[in-house]
Amino acid sequence: MSTQEAAALATAESAPAPRGRARSGRGGAGAWVVGAYSLLALAIMMIPIVYTIVFSFNDARRTNIVWRGFTLDNWLKICDDARVCESFGNSIIVGVVATVVATILGTMIAIAIVRYTFRFTTLITILLFLPMATPEVVLGSGLGSQFVNMGVERGLWTIIVAHIMFCISFVVVTVRARVASLDPALEEAGRDLYASPAQVFWRVTLPLLMPGILAAALLCFALSFDDFIITNFVSGNAETFPKFVYVAASRGIPPQSNVIASAVFVLAIVIVVAAQLSAGVRRRKLAKTG
Amino acid sequence: MAFGAFANSGPDLSAAAPRRRSYVAIILLAPGVVYLLATFVAPLVSLVLTSFKEPGGDFEVGEYVYAFRWENYAEAIGRFGEIFLRTFGYSLLATILALLISYPLAYFIGVTLRRFPLWQSLVLILVIAPFFISFLLRTLAWKAIFADEGPVVSFLQAIGILGPEDYLNGTAFTVIFGLTYNYIPFMTLPIYTSLERLDLRYVEAGGDLYAGPAQRFWRIILPLSLPGVVSGTLLTFIPASGDYVNASKDFLGSTNTVMAGNVINDMFFQSFYPLSAAVSILLMIAILIPVVAYVARSGSEDLL
Numbered sequence: 001m002s003t004q005e006a007a008a009l010a011t012a013e014s015a016p017a018p019r020g021r022a023r024s025g026r027g028g029a030g031a032w033v034v035g036a037y038s039l040l041a042l043a044i045m046m047i048p049i050v051y052t053i054v055f056s057f058n059d060a061r062r063t064n065i066v067w068r069g070f071t072l073d074n075w076l077k078i079c080d081d082a083r084v085c086e087s088f089g090n091s092i093i094v095g096v097v098a099t100v101v102a103t104i105l106g107t108m109i110a111i112a113i114v115r116y117t118f119r120f121t122t123l124i125t126i127l128l129f130l131p132m133a134t135p136e137v138v139l140g141s142g143l144g145s146q147f148v149n150m151g152v153e154r155g156l157w158t159i160i161v162a163h164i165m166f167c168i169s170f171v172v173v174t175v176r177a178r179v180a181s182l183d184p185a186l187e188e189a190g191r192d193l194y195a196s197p198a199q200v201f202w203r204v205t206l207p208l209l210m211p212g213i214l215a216a217a218l219l220c221f222a223l224s225f226d227d228f229i230i231t232n233f234v235s236g237n238a239e240t241f242p243k244f245v246y247v248a249a250s251r252g253i254p255p256q257s258n259v260i261a262s263a264v265f266v267l268a269i270v271i272v273v274a275a276q277l278s279a280g281v282r283r284r285k286l287a288k289t290g
Numbered sequence: 291m292a293f294g295a296f297a298n299s300g301p302d303l304s305a306a307a308p309r310r311r312s313y314v315a316i317i318l319l320a321p322g323v324v325y326l327l328a329t330f331v332a333p334l335v336s337l338v339l340t341s342f343k344e345p346g347g348d349f350e351v352g353e354y355v356y357a358f359r360w361e362n363y364a365e366a367i368g369r370f371g372e373i374f375l376r377t378f379g380y381s382l383l384a385t386i387l388a389l390l391i392s393y394p395l396a397y398f399i400g401v402t403l404r405r406f407p408l409w410q411s412l413v414l415i416l417v418i419a420p421f422f423i424s425f426l427l428r429t430l431a432w433k434a435i436f437a438d439e440g441p442v443v444s445f446l447q448a449i450g451i452l453g454p455e456d457y458l459n460g461t462a463f464t465v466i467f468g469l470t471y472n473y474i475p476f477m478t479l480p481i482y483t484s485l486e487r488l489d490l491r492y493v494e495a496g497g498d499l500y501a502g503p504a505q506r507f508w509r510i511i512l513p514l515s516l517p518g519v520v521s522g523t524l525l526t527f528i529p530a531s532g533d534y535v536n537a538s539k540d541f542l543g544s545t546n547t548v549m550a551g552n553v554i555n556d557m558f559f560q561s562f563y564p565l566s567a568a569v570s571i572l573l574m575i576a577i578l579i580p581v582v583a584y585v586a587r588s589g590s591e592d593l594l
Contacts, residue, residue: 030503031402035488038398041391042416045474048431055431105322116315122324131330133524133581135532137551138570141558142333145567148352165329166320181466226425228535229551233558234497249540253430260369262426268422269415287396 010277013064045096049265056258063252074255084256090156094240095224098163103217106171107209113172114179131169136229139166144233153234163227163233167220174219222268293306329590334574352561359564366568370553374572377550381531384469385477387584388526391470391520392477396518397511398477417478429468429541436464436542458546468536473529477522484518485511520584528577 055064059071079085109128111119131139143162147154186208190200228242245257250286341362346355367374399417403410420428436458437443447451458464488511496506512519534551537543543552550573557566 034394034398035402037394040411041395042413043418045471047417047435048428048471051417051431051435052423052427077560105325105482108318109322110314112318115309116318117309117311118315118319124319127323127326127331133528133575133577133578135528135551137332137532137534137554138337138574141560141566141570142337143329144332144558145563146336147565149336149340150418161329165326168326172322222421226421228426229532232555242424242426245424245430246535246540249426249430253427254494257424258427261427265423270353272415272418274423275413276415278412282385287435 012067031138052258053262056255058255060255064255074259078256078259081254081256083239083244084254084260087239087241088260091225094156094159094163095221097160098167098224099217099220102164102167102220103171103213106168106216107175107213110172110175110179113176114173128172131166140230140233147234151192154234155238158234159231159238159240162230163224166222166230170219170223171216173208174216175212178209182208249264340563341571343564355563362564362568366565366572370569373548373553374550377531380391380466380469380549381527381593384466384473384530385523385527387470388474388477389523392474392481392522396478396481396485400482401488406533417475420475425472426535429535432468433459433542459542460547462547464542465537465547468542469530469533471525476525479517480521480525481518485517485571509545531577
């Protein structure tokens with residue numbers, strides 16, 4: 001996933017907007033054409049995903065390009081290619097650390113932006129916006145040349161520094177919407193009941209913000225986990241999973257990398273579908289009681 | 291602009307409580323802002339300084355000293371001018387193709403499927419599904435599908451569209467295809483967000499006033515979804531113009547499809563830091579012009 005891909009996960013959070021409903025099924029033939037066209041486009045978009053998953057079961061010898069028959073070996077012996085496993089582990093470490101730090105920093109900024117007025121608002125807004133509007137290759141070469149100029153040894157920690165940087169803005173955007181939709185009356189009620197400011201924050205504000213914060217954290221982890229372009233400039237000899245794939249691409253990708261990608265894919269889809277279904281159930285409950 | 295569209299989680303109630311001025315704001319902002327100054331702004335400054343460096347010190351490979359060697363830019367434009375044009379052309383074509391594919395798709399999800407919320411969310415998940423599987427492996431999957439002995443090339447050769455010696459991988463076609471494919475979700479999501487809020491009663495009113503289907507589209511639906519189209523276009527064009535994976539020779543490209551990102555990457559890893567930095571700065575300026583134009587028109591308020 002690249003930085004701009006980001007926002008996608010946050011869509012799961014979106015609530016239905018008010019809208020009119022057509023009196024009649026408009027379109028007829030037109031709607032069928034649009035429907036068929038869309039389904040064709042979606043089907044083509046799924047091809048590389050299916051390909052990657054299918055070839056995780058390939059009985060590959062040297063390269064994993066030609067289909068040689070079904071096997072479960074790749075799934076059972078993921079760590080046979082030690083570099084696959086090691087780079088996967090590095091990606092997890094980088095993703096978790098970067099997500100925790102970026103989510104905390106971004107949430108603090110989001111609260112400040114919605115709740116307080118401060119000087120230099122425009123400058124700070126631009127500062128938060130620009131990392132999202134800058135091509136990743138520029139972010140990467142910039143941070144990379146800074147590390148070179150400073151004579152810093154590049155490794156896992158410089159990757160983490162870079163990933164926190166590009167995550168912060170996306171966390172701010174995602175959490176900010178949640179802060180803005182928070183009803184101030186709830187916090188006021190807490191204060192009326194003699195809760196201290198700290199108690200109001202930890203027991204009212206933070207739990208209410210949690211869905212937005214979790215969405216932001218997921219988004220940041222997904223961005224970090226799939227980032228290659230920025231990582232490449234700041235990684236030195238350290239290898240994350242995408243960097244391993246890139247380096248291996250010139251001489252053939254081991255099937256174990258397909259296994260890891262497929263497993264991550266299935267896990268992510270399960271999480272997103274579960275979130276959607278539970279959101280649907282919640283909406284229906286609200287519709288009944290409201 | 292673009293980015294806020296994704297994250298709305300309900301009505302904005304913040305107006306109910308007046309925003310306060312307090313030292314708390316500084317405590318909340320300072321760590322993140324300082325972090326961005328150190329890891330985003332400082333590298334950009336460093337990039338500008340590096341782009342004017344000249345060889346120096348012991349004159350070993352990768353050893354440069356601070357200077358004002360503007361010739362780096364002349365060299366960047368002279369040597370890579372054609373590559374800049376190609377980058378712009380590929381990204382523009384990929385953006386247009388992505389728009390042509392995404393608009394009907396977004397309309398289908400946001401309007402046609404409106405009456406079936408469950409289907410709507412499931413199809414939306416299909417749109418973002420590619421995000422969950424490694425971007426590099428997806429691109430390699432296309433490389434295998436377009437391989438010289440692969441099904442697509444064999445078929446196109448059999449029906450005579452491709453000659454027996456013609457292949458697909460490494461051509462402009464596969465690179466633009468890869469770029470388009472990768473950025474379709476970026477284009478679809480913001481357009482979907484706009485269309486999902488489209489009040490269909492406007493379209494009906496148009497029909498009542500004897501507007502035909504074409505008029506209803508061009509004069510009602512498209513203008514109302516324009517913010518989504520603008521966001522999607524920027525979200526596609528910006529990353530596409532900096533991408534160097536699709537155009538790399540190990541993926542869908544060849545030496546004939548080199549883009550600006552490839553130059554930045556290659557020069558950096560061959561330790562030609564000033565040249566790499568100069569190309570980065572030129573790319574950044576080219577990208578920022580449309581963004582600045584956007585900000586000048588709509589203000590910085592709705593940037594996030």
